[in-house]
Amino acid sequence: MNKHIVFFVHGVGDDAKGWSKDLRAQFKALFDSYPLPPGGLPFAELFQTEEIFYNDLFDEWRKRVAKEAGDALRMLGDGGLAGSALARLLNAGAAAGGGGFLRTHALDALQYRYLRLVSESIRSAVEFQIMARLNETDFGTPVRWSIVAHSLGTSVVHDTLHEMFNPGPGAEQSALFQPYAVVMLANVSRLLSNPEVLGDDVDAYSSFVRPDREPGRGACRYYLSCANGFDPIALAGDFEPPPAWLTEQAKAQRRFRPLDFKAIPRNRQVHGFGEYLAHPGVHVPLFRILAGDQDRISDAQEEAAHQAYRADNPLLDAGDLKRRAIEALGLRAAQDDWFERIAAWRDVVDQFAGK
Amino acid sequence: MKGVQRIVQRSAAAMLIAALAWSAAGWAQPTAQKSCAELRAELAEAAPLTAVNQLSRACLGGALDPDPFTLRAQRLFDTAGRVDGQPRRREIRDVTLSVEERTALTLAVLRVADESLGTLPPAGVDGAEIGQLREAVRRALRDRGNGVEPGERSPEQRGAYWTWDGMQAEIGATGIDVRAMFRRAGCDAAPRGPACAATRATVEGMLRGAQLAERAFTPDQAAAIQAAEARAAARDARWRSYFAEARSQYPWELLVNSWRYESTVRSERGISGPPDWQWIVMHPDVGMQYVRSAARGDRFKPALLLEVIGYNWWSWGDGHRPENAWGVSLVRTYADTASVPAGAWGVTVHRNNKYSLTLTRREGKTGILFSIDLAGAVTRASQEWKDRFRIGD
Numbered sequence: 001m002n003k004h005i006v007f008f009v010h011g012v013g014d015d016a017k018g019w020s021k022d023l024r025a026q027f028k029a030l031f032d033s034y035p036l037p038p039g040g041l042p043f044a045e046l047f048q049t050e051e052i053f054y055n056d057l058f059d060e061w062r063k064r065v066a067k068e069a070g071d072a073l074r075m076l077g078d079g080g081l082a083g084s085a086l087a088r089l090l091n092a093g094a095a096a097g098g099g100g101f102l103r104t105h106a107l108d109a110l111q112y113r114y115l116r117l118v119s120e121s122i123r124s125a126v127e128f129q130i131m132a133r134l135n136e137t138d139f140g141t142p143v144r145w146s147i148v149a150h151s152l153g154t155s156v157v158h159d160t161l162h163e164m165f166n167p168g169p170g171a172e173q174s175a176l177f178q179p180y181a182v183v184m185l186a187n188v189s190r191l192l193s194n195p196e197v198l199g200d201d202v203d204a205y206s207s208f209v210r211p212d213r214e215p216g217r218g219a220c221r222y223y224l225s226c227a228n229g230f231d232p233i234a235l236a237g238d239f240e241p242p243p244a245w246l247t248e249q250a251k252a253q254r255r256f257r258p259l260d261f262k263a264i265p266r267n268r269q270v271h272g273f274g275e276y277l278a279h280p281g282v283h284v285p286l287f288r289i290l291a292g293d294q295d296r297i298s299d300a301q302e303e304a305a306h307q308a309y310r311a312d313n314p315l316l317d318a319g320d321l322k323r324r325a326i327e328a329l330g331l332r333a334a335q336d337d338w339f340e341r342i343a344a345w346r347d348v349v350d351q352f353a354g355k
Numbered sequence: 356m357k358g359v360q361r362i363v364q365r366s367a368a369a370m371l372i373a374a375l376a377w378s379a380a381g382w383a384q385p386t387a388q389k390s391c392a393e394l395r396a397e398l399a400e401a402a403p404l405t406a407v408n409q410l411s412r413a414c415l416g417g418a419l420d421p422d423p424f425t426l427r428a429q430r431l432f433d434t435a436g437r438v439d440g441q442p443r444r445r446e447i448r449d450v451t452l453s454v455e456e457r458t459a460l461t462l463a464v465l466r467v468a469d470e471s472l473g474t475l476p477p478a479g480v481d482g483a484e485i486g487q488l489r490e491a492v493r494r495a496l497r498d499r500g501n502g503v504e505p506g507e508r509s510p511e512q513r514g515a516y517w518t519w520d521g522m523q524a525e526i527g528a529t530g531i532d533v534r535a536m537f538r539r540a541g542c543d544a545a546p547r548g549p550a551c552a553a554t555r556a557t558v559e560g561m562l563r564g565a566q567l568a569e570r571a572f573t574p575d576q577a578a579a580i581q582a583a584e585a586r587a588a589a590r591d592a593r594w595r596s597y598f599a600e601a602r603s604q605y606p607w608e609l610l611v612n613s614w615r616y617e618s619t620v621r622s623e624r625g626i627s628g629p630p631d632w633q634w635i636v637m638h639p640d641v642g643m644q645y646v647r648s649a650a651r652g653d654r655f656k657p658a659l660l661l662e663v664i665g666y667n668w669w670s671w672g673d674g675h676r677p678e679n680a681w682g683v684s685l686v687r688t689y690a691d692t693a694s695v696p697a698g699a700w701g702v703t704v705h706r707n708n709k710y711s712l713t714l715t716r717r718e719g720k721t722g723i724l725f726s727i728d729l730a731g732a733v734t735r736a737s738q739e740w741k742d743r744f745r746i747g748d
Contacts, residue, residue, distance in 0.1 A: 039398035039409035045388060046412070057598070065603045072641040075657055086659045086689060089639040093605050116613040116620075117629070121594035124626050128591035131584035135448040139577055140432030141418070142514055142569055143447075163626045164583075170625015173579035176514065176572075196617050199624075213528060215515050216507075222522075253523055292521035295405050 002137045003048040004144045004180070004290060007130060010055065011151025011186075011273070012108040020051035023274055030283055034297050034305075046291060052129050052147075054122045054156065058108045061118070069093030109152055113192050120197075123160040134177060146181035146290060150273040151188060151233055158189035158209050159197055165219040166199075166208040175215035181222040181289050182209065185276040188237035205241045211255035212247060222255055222289050226282045229262035230270040232329040257285055266313050270326055280305035391419050403542050403555040404534060407562060408521040415559055416566030424471035428464050428567050435460050435574070447577040448584070457574040458499060464571035465496045472564035480540065480550070481557045484531050488561055491516075491529055492568050505575070514576055517569035519562055526565045533558055590628045592675035597629035600677055602667055602708050608636050631677070635665030635684050642688075642713065646722040650694035658690035658724055660703070660713060667705055680708045688715050688724055695720055 008020045031043045069090045111118045137143050149157040165174045190204035198207050212218030227234035261281035269275050284302045288294050316323035391414035398406040413419040436450045472489040495511035505512035518527045524534040540554035612633050620627040644658035665684025672678035682705030689698050701715030713724035
């Protein structure tokens, strides 16, 4: 029998293959921290978690050109050409392979948005990793899968799913294997949506990535969009689809779940992947939907989880300097200036991830 | 990630304590898979909707279900996945069926679903829903047998039409609302009354029939997944080759090529493969320059070159790697020479994204520039070979 496959998709940063090992273990621990209801199946019998990794495609061309340029510079040594314009171009190539926030975070987001060669290769890689895993499922039982994406990963997943499942050429028969739930944490799919990729006048509110019972009307059955009110990136993402986004039936069936909350975790990482999942306002509805069982976690258990979370992560006083700094970042994120957003992103990473 | 781990662990621990305080019963997570009989026993006191939802995971047409109809369906899948003399193949990627074989398997499993539903009491209080479900199965049988394409005219031929959704308490797109059935049977007021028990048994049978019908269309799903995976694998391999084996690109070249690529794929739907070309723009490189007419010490020297503008193209080979690549660029070269001018204009020809040969002209003197790869090959060659071509000091 096939288990429900849950894919995890990273955002920006210097993630390496295997990046999700701890996250997936913690996801399981969270699920198992709730009492098993009578007749309920444990995590291991319900789910199989998988990692999706695409960061290498951001880095591959940078590292290659950096190596070639570096080799060339070394070959030239300290000769008379060192200060020439050509040498400066080589230096620019060599510098592309370096680290630092601008290259590992901001440049990744800009590459994804503006370098179609990079973004298309990333969508191709994500599609392949999904399909390769689905191809390994048991023959003769229906395949069920969901995807949980964070930050830039939400844009990657949105665009990939639109291209995979938007009916027409390139998506033949794809209605037969659509995802069950699409879960977007700090959703920037609208902010980064690119009509050149999605099609003329198509954005995250008019794409095929919307929840519906009918595979012909939407790419998934459930869509969860989660935003921490203190997270500048989620505030910049500002994912609030218009009423026309859903059919009346999909609205009645609550196929879309906007999961908004306001919390400052003890480690102050208001944007972290794990921090989002750790909040009961996110994982309780998520676990219920993934398990297909509204009663999987009772209302009393949900309330207890919220109380425990609040006790462990008390909200800072309004006058607290750290809180004021976080709120200031949120105000900046509401601006429409790209460089300002990138700067805010860096500040989030620097200030709240211990860098 | 360590910080993430800490906070999740803390939250999980806090919730664990809260949950323990809330309910000590039913806490321990099982270590061995339970049988359907054990699950049913656990669910004896549960609300009927909760019970059928839990049983739907594996006990109503699923892997643990000991029901004879389910076992018959499983045998059909086992047979389809078997090749003589080999163990049964389990995974989608290993099972390749022809269109005719898929149709035969789908029809056979649909018949099992139909027979399974035929055992339910058609004249009872839930007779309308049973009849509705069975009629849908028979429409699917008829349409598949007559070669009707799945789609709007025949939605029953899609697995999603039958998928049980525990959140909505409805059987796919059949329009059957299980919550309403339980309400009608008085399950809200008397969940352990005989009417409710009878409806629960009926719903279990209907879910088994629906899930068998859904499984009947898994060969279609498997074929679609296989085909999509094959396309995606080829595309991904080409993209990786594009970045690893085509000529390297500086940031500004990637920008130019992205703009050009975007204009070529704008009208395409779905995820596109990589181009089989690249523009070369202001691309710095190094090579070994040979100018025979230069003074002896200037004849063979490292040189910088700038490919001002160029174009490189290839075809994709069977291994999804660039093959038969050719490229040409207008270049400006610079070498630290005294006996001949340091700079010269020239033309570079690229071959297979690896070897480049540049011809330059300066004051009527011809120079040759080898790419590093080509120069490496040259310098690895025998001294005799080098002497023959008078390369070196």
